[in-house]
Amino acid sequence: MNPTLSELEARATDARNKAAFGGDAHIVCDNLVRIYKTEGVEVVALQGLDLVIDKGELVAIVGASGSGKSTLLNVLSGLDVPTAGVARVGGMDLLSMTPRDRLRYRRSVVGFIWQQTARNLLPYLNARENVELPMKLAGATRKGRAMELLELLGVASCATRKVSDMSGGEQQRVAIAVAIANSPQLVLADEPTGELDSETSEQVFAALRTANRELGVTVVIVTHDPLVSEQVDRTVGIRDGRTSSETLRRESAEGQIIAEEYAVLDRVGRLQLPRDFMSALNMERRVRLELESDHIGVWPSREEPSSD
Numbered sequence: 001m002n003p004t005l006s007e008l009e010a011r012a013t014d015a016r017n018k019a020a021f022g023g024d025a026h027i028v029c030d031n032l033v034r035i036y037k038t039e040g041v042e043v044v045a046l047q048g049l050d051l052v053i054d055k056g057e058l059v060a061i062v063g064a065s066g067s068g069k070s071t072l073l074n075v076l077s078g079l080d081v082p083t084a085g086v087a088r089v090g091g092m093d094l095l096s097m098t099p100r101d102r103l104r105y106r107r108s109v110v111g112f113i114w115q116q117t118a119r120n121l122l123p124y125l126n127a128r129e130n131v132e133l134p135m136k137l138a139g140a141t142r143k144g145r146a147m148e149l150l151e152l153l154g155v156a157s158c159a160t161r162k163v164s165d166m167s168g169g170e171q172q173r174v175a176i177a178v179a180i181a182n183s184p185q186l187v188l189a190d191e192p193t194g195e196l197d198s199e200t201s202e203q204v205f206a207a208l209r210t211a212n213r214e215l216g217v218t219v220v221i222v223t224h225d226p227l228v229s230e231q232v233d234r235t236v237g238i239r240d241g242r243t244s245s246e247t248l249r250r251e252s253a254e255g256q257i258i259a260e261e262y263a264v265l266d267r268v269g270r271l272q273l274p275r276d277f278m279s280a281l282n283m284e285r286r287v288r289l290e291l292e293s294d295h296i297g298v299w300p301s302r303e304e305p306s307s308d
């Protein structure tokens, strides 16, 4: 049977996406720019950010205050539209979406967890009712699903408790259940442990890991939590609106967790040297490079003393 026009269009889009930067990865940001204009002043929050996240990954985004983390999350959640570049989630183009598609995207493709525990849950409902609510709104209630999710995340005992009768960590774990209730492809969490102590934070990270592993959902967490790189597979560092470093977590043969930090190399060969490395060796403006058989050496430039 001959393919229909829409099948041919879908194949062409698929081929274009595969050939483009990031291929058919779940999340692709290519040269992403977001400029805010307030009272005639321009702030460049994202300055050509590149990021590729595969389906089913669990990734944390870290960076100093003002580096562009929340801006990136707002773009990925469909709340904000970037100024230029490419932002794709599951093949959907976040720059050219119609308002109707954007609404559908926010309702059914992404789930969101905010830092403020109070913002995630309705106080007059109990935990089970909170998890059931998004399913009811989507017209897709499945009996027993809310309890299954609360059990999966270790908060079944909170099912009949109101928000005020749960601890902050329990509230955030219930919020994860709410975010995944309608089986989104992607869960975004903005500082989900910002208001929690380190022990409770670990429980919330464990719940996010469980959701990621058991349901295969891609999870992106923005955080200031210094311990995060031990909790997730990949930590992406953002500096001045660009991705600058990545920390990969792996388990050694002896079962030890090892986190290794890498600098990010972009397509044209640019990389950001860590600020403390540059100041330790007084590197500024230019450096000398030398190609060795298995590495590239970077030295401070040798300024010749001036003759006068």
Ligand SMILES: Nc1ncnc2c1ncn2[C@@H]1O[C@H](COP(=O)(O)OP(=O)(O)OP(=O)(O)O)[C@@H](O)[C@H]1O
Pocket: 036, 037, 038, 043, 044, 045, 063, 064, 065, 066, 067, 068, 069, 070, 071, 072
């Ligand atoms: N609505 C806005 N209007 C103008 N400038 C903004 C707006 N939102 C963010 N910015 C600016 O964009 C830059 C990046 O902000 P963003 O909130 O993304 O950083 P962040 O890394 O999330 O910071 P924090 O960790 O403090 O939340 C900052 O300079 C910020 O002042």
